[in-house]
Amino acid sequence: MTTILVTIAGHPLTVAEALAGAGIAITALLLVLVLIAAGQARARRAADARSAEQAWELEERVADLLKVQAEMTGRMQTMAEIFGSRQGDLARALNDRLDGMSHKLGQSLAETTRRTHDGLRHLHERLAVIDRAQSTISSLSGQVGQLQAILDNKQTRGAFGQGRMEAIVKDALPESSYSFQATLSSGSRPDCLIHLPGGAPPLVIDAKFPLEAHTALRAAGDAESLKQAQARFRRDIAKHISDIHDRYLLPGETLDTAFLFVPSESVFAEIHERFDDLVQRAHRARVVIVSPSLLLLSIQVVQSVLRDARMREEAHRIQIEVAHLVDDVSRLDERVRKLQTHFGQAERDIEQILISSEKITRRGRNIGELDLDEVSGTGPNEARTAPDANGAGSAP
Secondary structure, rough: OOOOEEEOOOOOEHHHHHHHHHHHHHHHHHHHHHHHHHHHHHHHHHHHHHHHHHHHHHHHHHHHHHHHHHHHHHHHHHHHHHHHHHHHHHHHHHHHHHHHHHHHHHHHHHHHHHHHHHHHHHHHHHHHHHHHHHHHHHHHHHHHHHHHHHHHHHHHHHHHHHHHHHHHHHHHHHHHHHOOOOOOOOOOOOOOOEOEEEOOOOOEEEEEEOHHHHHHHHOOOOHHHHHHHHHHHHHHHHHHHHHHHHHHHHOOOOOEEEEOOOOOOHHHHHHHHHHHHHHHHHHHEEEEEEOHHHHHHHHHHHHHHHHHHHHHHHHHHHHHHHHHHHHHHHHHHHHHHHHHHHHHHHHHHHHHHHHHHHHHHHHHHHHHHOOOOOOOOHHHHHHHHHOOOOOEEEEE
């Protein structure tokens, strides 16, 4: 037992010590095993407790989940109901909106149709107007052709100018103030004579304007032909101005100024714009070139002069009539005053009549109030001379 088995760190280990140490080790091992088993049991109990706790928590969570699920189910049902009602409201709103849009669309289509019909009707009216205008233009084209044919002929062209001049004169003056194609002492026959008031000589109007040279002037295509046409135009107009001065300006018989009537405003404007020498020549010859508008203005001036002359001629007659009117007013005033006097006398007579009628009425009322029994002893003379209520005697 005391036999040394081994020396450890200088200390000898005997068998007894080894056995004692082995027993202790076994005991310690057993103790460790017991502790391990107890720890395992405690661990199992703790795991079981944790498992139970986890199971309980799981059950609570499951319950909570079921509760939440139930709440979610209720909410889903509520949302489904809400969605169903909202869907119905939305469907109704959509239907109403579609109905309104359909109604508005129908009205818009009807309005568009009406406007389209109105537009088509106006278009047809415009087309009818255009057709009439086209027919009018065609007619005017034919008339322009006829006018061109008239202007191409010298005699008919003169008749055209004469007609325009006569129309202007006839529209503005009375028949006694003008004469057409009158014969002068020299044998000349001017187109028109305007009779002026106050014994003044008549005004001569010539309407035979030479348009051949102007037609050639308008038809000139090159510079040479234009120059020749201008020369011809100056020559013809100058000769016509000289003829008017020599034939129609007769001292003491006609006015010392004559009118040369140009039946076209464009020709008149062209003369004053491009042929100023002809205008000056006409002024020196006491011949005034007039267009239709200027002739109308001149005739209106003559009309005013004639009206003033007639007013002066009638002035004396008007004065006489005014004097007669004053006499008539004086006699009327005298007669009115006499009538006023008669009315005053009649008023006084009426006042006297009213006084007498009042007295008669008062006396009749007094007679009606008499008591015949009390006045039976009164003589008839006393009754007649009895005073009235105002103390007056019998009526005058």
